[in-house]
Amino acid sequence: MSKKLRVATTSLAGCFGCHMSFLDIDERLFPLLDLVEFDRSPLTDIKHCGPCDIGLIEGGICNAENVHVLREFRKNCKILIAIGSCAITGGLPAQRNHLDLGSCLTEVYLTEPGLAHGHIPNDPELPLPLDKVHPLHEVVKVDYFIPGCPPSGDAIWKFLTDLIAGKTPELGHGLIKYD
Amino acid sequence: MSEMTFTLDGENVPFEPGQTVMQAALAAGHYVPHLCYHPEFKPHGSCKLCTVKINGRTAASCTMPAEAGLQVESNIEELNALRRTLVQMLFAEGNHFCPSCEKSGNCNLQALGYDLEVHTAGFRHLYPDRPVDASHPDILLDFNRCVLCELCVRASSEVDGKNIFALSGRGINKHLIVNSKSGLLVDTDIALTDKAMQVCPVGAILRKRVGFSQPIGERRYDQRPISAQALDDAPRQADASGNCAACEGTP
Ligand code: SF4
Ligand code: SF4
Ligand code: FES
Numbered sequence: 427m428s429k430k431l432r433v434a435t436t437s438l439a440g441c442f443g444c445h446m447s448f449l450d451i452d453e454r455l456f457p458l459l460d461l462v463e464f465d466r467s468p469l470t471d472i473k474h475c476g477p478c479d480i481g482l483i484e485g486g487i488c489n490a491e492n493v494h495v496l497r498e499f500r501k502n503c504k505i506l507i508a509i510g511s512c513a514i515t516g517g518l519p520a521q522r523n524h525l526d527l528g529s530c531l532t533e534v535y536l537t538e539p540g541l542a543h544g545h546i547p548n549d550p551e552l553p554l555p556l557d558k559v560h561p562l563h564e565v566v567k568v569d570y571f572i573p574g575c576p577p578s579g580d581a582i583w584k585f586l587t588d589l590i591a592g593k594t595p596e597l598g599h600g601l602i603k604y605d
Numbered sequence: 606m607s608e609m610t611f612t613l614d615g616e617n618v619p620f621e622p623g624q625t626v627m628q629a630a631l632a633a634g635h636y637v638p639h640l641c642y643h644p645e646f647k648p649h650g651s652c653k654l655c656t657v658k659i660n661g662r663t664a665a666s667c668t669m670p671a672e673a674g675l676q677v678e679s680n681i682e683e684l685n686a687l688r689r690t691l692v693q694m695l696f697a698e699g700n701h702f703c704p705s706c707e708k709s710g711n712c713n714l715q716a717l718g719y720d721l722e723v724h725t726a727g728f729r730h731l732y733p734d735r736p737v738d739a740s741h742p743d744i745l746l747d748f749n750r751c752v753l754c755e756l757c758v759r760a761s762s763e764v765d766g767k768n769i770f771a772l773s774g775r776g777i778n779k780h781l782i783v784n785s786k787s788g789l790l791v792d793t794d795i796a797l798t799d800k801a802m803q804v805c806p807v808g809a810i811l812r813k814r815v816g817f818s819q820p821i822g823e824r825r826y827d828q829r830p831i832s833a834q835a836l837d838d839a840p841r842q843a844d845a846s847g848n849c850a851a852c853e854g855t856p
Contacts, residue, residue, distance in 0.1 A: 514724070515701070515702065518704065520702075523732035524700070524732055524734035561726075564729055570724070575703070575704035596722060597724075599829075602719045604701075604719075605703040
């Protein structure tokens, strides 16, 4: 391959489990690094995304900052991939979606026993939570989805190598899972 | 009498009078995707996952009587794409958080999604508000995962003779209800040994205190895809009345 593909990754309302699973491709990182180089990613600590071929996003959208980062990725990445249950379904954070946000915050920070004299965090640096948690595809167009909580290193490897080889990525039995 | 057959994806499938296309296909070892069909119960014909093309027209194979000479197409991309969309709609319509579901790994909806390579629900998730019924000491009813297949309804009335479950409402408002004055499961005479406890294809009717007991890797659909295992459940020999001795419920 003449030029390396540029790849950006980030975690929004996720737990970094998908990134850990990505590292689970282990020594295959070396052949991968022959094919790709990293832009914005927790692996490089680059803070903003430049023009990229592939963007991988774990985690859904639960606050205003997530929306900005997601849009930055969509603007810069030719191919955007939602990785993991949270990016694809909202995941665990979305289990608050049928509840009122105000009462969630009140219960967690004010009325929960053991948290007496707490207060709802209001530092202006904190991004405002959204009323509901959203999967990525409800906010921007997403090109591919790698399901799993997290998807296994093998699933991520298969998906990326299919994609880099120019094939339609397929997971198949054993690699496709939602949990 | 010469054997009566129809073709399924170009292969001859023998059938006996009274069998549906689905029954004959499964009995002959051909898998047709299905969710609300269960070999032990009268077909309900609601999920449409089993839709095939018969002589060029779409029909639910679980309710369509087999006839000699039919040309049935099932495993074609056009139909699998439709099936994928149906599965996606079911995921978007309920609250299916597989990572925290006790049925995960043993769930037919999930396994169908795997088999059809459904990577995302695609649609906007509805995130409905459906409180669970945890009133019963041994049984949890989680309406968030119900796919309205009516298998519990059929099992409870036809096998258990108890009529504990019913579907109520129409269209998007359709939902499962419990036939007790309070509407709670604790006020019914449901028992763990009831057939209704064994048939739910998803994680809506659950036995308490056994969740996550099977390690990942050892659950039913970790082993082999649903397309391979559905045949294990299917009756191989059905008598003319459609009764079958070999029928076993799904675990
Ligand atoms: S019922 Fe099935 S599809 Fe729904 S959350 Fe549970 S495992 Fe997933
Ligand atoms: S509770 Fe289960 S068996 Fe009953 S209708 Fe819902 S999905 Fe079907
Ligand atoms: S299996 Fe035929 S309609 Fe559900």
